[in-house]
Amino acid sequence: MNALRVFCACILAAGLLLSARALYLHAKAKLAGVLIRRAWTASIARGGEPRPPWPWADAHPVARLRIPRLAYDEIVLDNASGRALAFGPAVVLSGAGVGSPGNLVLAGHRTSWFRKLEGIAQWDRIELEWYDTSRRMLRVRTYSVESISVVAPQDLQLVADDGQDTLTLVTCYPFGLGPRSPQRFVVRAAVAIN
Numbered sequence: 001m002n003a004l005r006v007f008c009a010c011i012l013a014a015g016l017l018l019s020a021r022a023l024y025l026h027a028k029a030k031l032a033g034v035l036i037r038r039a040w041t042a043s044i045a046r047g048g049e050p051r052p053p054w055p056w057a058d059a060h061p062v063a064r065l066r067i068p069r070l071a072y073d074e075i076v077l078d079n080a081s082g083r084a085l086a087f088g089p090a091v092v093l094s095g096a097g098v099g100s101p102g103n104l105v106l107a108g109h110r111t112s113w114f115r116k117l118e119g120i121a122q123w124d125r126i127e128l129e130w131y132d133t134s135r136r137m138l139r140v141r142t143y144s145v146e147s148i149s150v151v152a153p154q155d156l157q158l159v160a161d162d163g164q165d166t167l168t169l170v171t172c173y174p175f176g177l178g179p180r181s182p183q184r185f186v187v188r189a190a191v192a193i194n
Contacts, residue, residue, distance in 0.1 A: 029087075029112075032053065032087045033087075033088075035053040035054055036053045036061055036075050036077070036087060036088060037061075037075055038053070039051040039052060039053040039060060039061050040061040040064065040075045043060070043061060043131065044131050044138060047131070047133065047136060048131035048132070048133040048136075050062075050078070053087075058079075058081065058083060058084065059077040059078050059079055059081065059083070059084035059087070059090065060077065060078055061075045061076065061077060061078070061088075062076055062077065062078045062091065062098050062130060063075070063076040063091075063098045063128055063129060063130040064076065064128070064129040064130075065089060065106065065126070065127070065128055065129075066126070066127040066128075066129070067116070067120065067124060067125070067126050067127075068125060068127070069121075069124050069125070070116045070117075070119055070120065070124070071116075072116045074088055074089055074108075074113060075088055076088065076089050076090060076091060076098070076106060076128075077089070077090040077091070078090065078091055079091060079093055080092045080093065080106075080107040085107060085108065085109055085113075086109075088108070088113055089106050089107065089108035089113045089114060089169075090106065090107060090108070091104070091105070091106060092105035092106065092107050092159070092170070094159075095159065095161065095168070096161065098128070098130045099130050099132055099139065099141075101165055102161045102163070102164075102165065102166075103159065103160065103161040103162065103164070103165075103166045103167075103168055104128070104166070104167050104168070105159050105168045105170060106167070106168070106169050106170070107169075107170045107171065108169070108170075108171050109171065109172070110171040110172040110173065110174075110175050110176070110181060110185070111175075111176065111177055113171075114169065114171035114185075115175060117169060117171060117175075117185060117187060118175045120145060120148060120187055121145065121148075122145050122146070122147070122148065123144055123145055124144070124145045125142055125143070125144060125145075125192065126142070126143040126144075126145065126167060126169075126189050127140055127141070127142050127143075128140065128141050128142075128143065128167060141165075141191060142191070142192040143166075143167045143189035143190060143191055143192055144189055144190060144191075144192040145187055145188070145189045146188050146189060146190050147186075147187075147188045148185075148186070148187050148188075149185075149186045149188070150173050150183050150184070150185055150186075151183060151184050151186055152182075152183060152184070153182075153183070153184055155184070158186045158188055159186070164190060165190070165191045166188060166189060166190050166191070167188075167189045167190075168186060168187065168188050168189075169186070169187040169189075170184055170185070170186050170187075171184070171185050172184060172185070173185035
C-alpha cells in the first residue's frame with residue numbers, strides 16, 4: 001500500500017511540475033509579445049532606431065505584418081534565428097530586406113506565429129508596415145496572395161529572388177502540434193496595385 005501511495009504522489013508531483021512549466025512558458029511568451037510591441041512603438045517614435053525588446057535580446061522588431069481577413073497582426077523580428085523565431089515571425093536573411101526591392105522572406109512557427117496561415121486564401125491582402133529611415137516616415141506596402149504551395153524543405157524555388165517585389169511567408173507543414181513537419185507551407189504574394 002505504501003508503494004502505491006509513493007507512486008501516486010510521484011505522478012501527482014510530476015503532473016504539477018509539468019503544468020507549472022507550461023504556465024511559465026505561456027506567461028513568458030505573453031510578456032515577450034508585450035515587450036516586442038513596446039520596442040516596435042519605441043523604435044517608430046525614435047525615427048526607426050532599432051530597439052531591442054529586452055537588454056539581452058539578439059533580435060529587434062523591424063516591421064508589422066497584418067492579414068486583415070485572418071485578424072492577423074504580429075510584429076516581425078530582424079533575423080530568423082532559432083531563438084528569434086520563438087518570439088515571433090522573422091526576416092530570413094537570405095532574402096531582401098524590409099522595404100528593399102526583391103523577395104522578402106519571412107519565417108514563423110506553424111504552431112504559433114504562422115498558425116493562422118492555415119486559413120489563408122488566394123488574393124488575400126497582406127500589409128507590411130515599416131519605418132523608412134531614409135524618408136523618416138512609416139510606410140505600408142500591400143501585397144496580394146498569388147500562390148499557396150506545400151513543398152519539400154529542399155525546394156527553394158519559391159523563396160528565390162526573381163527580380164519582382166514579392167513577399168514570401170514560410171512555415172513548416174502540416175500545421176498543428178504533430179511531431180513531424182516534413183514539408184514547408186509557402187505563401188507567395190506580389191505587391192498589390194492600389
